[in-house]
Amino acid sequence: MADTIPVRAGEGIDLAPLEKYLRSTFRDLPSGELELTQFPTGASNLTYALKVGDWEAVLRRPPLGPVAPKAHDMGREFRVLQALVGHFQLAPKPLAFCDDHSVLGAPFFLMERRHGIVLNTDFPTGVTPTRDLGRRLSQQMVNELVGLHQVDYTKTDLVHMTRPEGFMKRQVDGWISRYNRAKTDDVQGVEELMKWLADGVPEESGCAIIHYDYKFNNAMFNRELTQMVGLFDWEMTTVGDPLADLGAAMSYWLQADDPEMLKVGLGKPPITIKDGFFTRREFIEAYAQQSGRDVSRSHFYVTFAFFKLAVIIQQIYYRYKAGQTNDSRFMNMNHGVAALVEWALQSVRRPD
Incomplete structure (x- = not known):
């Protein structure tokens, strides 16, 4: 069962500048097309799954439009994840932070992609609730x-x-x-x-x-x-x-x-x-x-x-x-x- 959905209307990302950033940041990025999907839960920051060949990452960025001062601080969340490395293994490993607005129009960070089941309002197909x-x-x-x-x-x-x-x-x-x-x-x-x-x-x-x-x-x-x-x-x-x-x-x-x-x-x-x-x-x-x-x-x-x-x-x-x-x-x-x-x-x- 997929844990992502196609990107919602109005929340797309221009892939060309993003791919340019990725290839300059991750020198071992494999060749191939950059694939983008979106995580469906959450009503605040926007979270996307990135995939190029067998390389995967998760991208987090603030919501579109004006945001409140000090809210949706991508740099701070990235530093929090850095601080947790080696101390709390459930926190995903941070990979890179970008505050160059020419890439996405807002700061964002990348972290490791983990796979599993996220439970929200229902159990996934095939799981019998007991x-x-x-x-x-x-x-x-x-x-x-x-x-x-x-x-x-x-x-x-x-x-x-x-x-x-x-x-x-x-x-x-x-x-x-x-x-x-x-x-x-x-x-x-x-x-x-x-x-x-x-x-x-x-x-x-x-x-x-x-x-x-x-x-x-x-x-x-x-x-x-x-x-x-x-x-x-x-x-x-x-x-x-x-x-x-x-x-x-x-x-x-x-x-x-x-x-x-x-x-x-x-x-x-x-x-x-x-x-x-x-x-x-x-x-x-x-x-x-x-x-x-x-x-x-x-x-x-x-x-x-x-x-x-x-x-x-x-x-x-x-x-x-x-x-x-x-x-x-x-x-x-x-x-x-x-x-x-x-x-x-x-x-x-x-x-x-």
């Missing part, structure tokens, strides 16, 4: 998140790229500011939610490397679904409170008994609603047991993560409404924003 499979995949997700948080960031170059002190306060203030800058529609309850978050920032639980976008469609498994073989989309990675990473993961981890407005607010729900997958509570408890961390304040982190996800979706919808992208997937994302805010408020009023 309760046991759901639980095994859930536990693998717990295992690798704990493993990432156990990496000693002081032994990596991330120590020079990050500022962990005061992380959560900066996060809450920063994401509230991002929402206000990207505001379009009036969303009921959002002011109440932002005040609750600003007033309730907890003491931080520690410092660790956090992926901050940890979910199934950023992970790759082997064909037997017995082992994770890759973790992608390191744009938001930093050093900060590991419970913020856990909370972010839980904002994507929908479960079968969630309200319908939450499950379908952003389209088809993820596989985590299927039989056997951990609930958010089970995931948090498994994480606590394996990591030894105190998760008694996880309610705040999960609520903040739902707000943060709402802001990310709002930023994408803002770009669509402003005519900066014509991707039809973004047309109704305002409904997803409202659903996430409503769910976060329900969480405030009735903690899990």
Whole structure:
């Protein structure tokens, strides 16, 4: 089953300058035609698969149109991957970074191509979902998140790229500011939610490397679904409170008994609603047991993560409404924003 699709309309790349760059950068590039396909998941940066003969790579670039200052920083994501080499094997090896706008019109980087299965909303053809499979995949997700948080960031170059002190306060203030800058529609309850978050920032639980976008469609498994073989989309990675990473993961981890407005607010729900997958509570408890961390304040982190996800979706919808992208997937994302805010408020009023 192919993990890429033909390039979406309006998101193509001029192959001539790209191939010229590739041949000047990779001297052992084989002869042959440059083939380009696109990875279908993700609503932010654009990610493509490149192939020339038996040579393969993955290209990441910012979305088309204007982007917010400091957002979609390809150079930073490339340096994050460089820092993880030798410390966390699920991170793909970075190959090259290019900030010459004459090639693609924007900075981009290349990383190694890995092969396997990326799970999103359904299992691939030929895989029979079972309760046991759901639980095994859930536990693998717990295992690798704990493993990432156990990496000693002081032994990596991330120590020079990050500022962990005061992380959560900066996060809450920063994401509230991002929402206000990207505001379009009036969303009921959002002011109440932002005040609750600003007033309730907890003491931080520690410092660790956090992926901050940890979910199934950023992970790759082997064909037997017995082992994770890759973790992608390191744009938001930093050093900060590991419970913020856990909370972010839980904002994507929908479960079968969630309200319908939450499950379908952003389209088809993820596989985590299927039989056997951990609930958010089970995931948090498994994480606590394996990591030894105190998760008694996880309610705040999960609520903040739902707000943060709402802001990310709002930023994408803002770009669509402003005519900066014509991707039809973004047309109704305002409904997803409202659903996430409503769910976060329900969480405030009735903690899990």
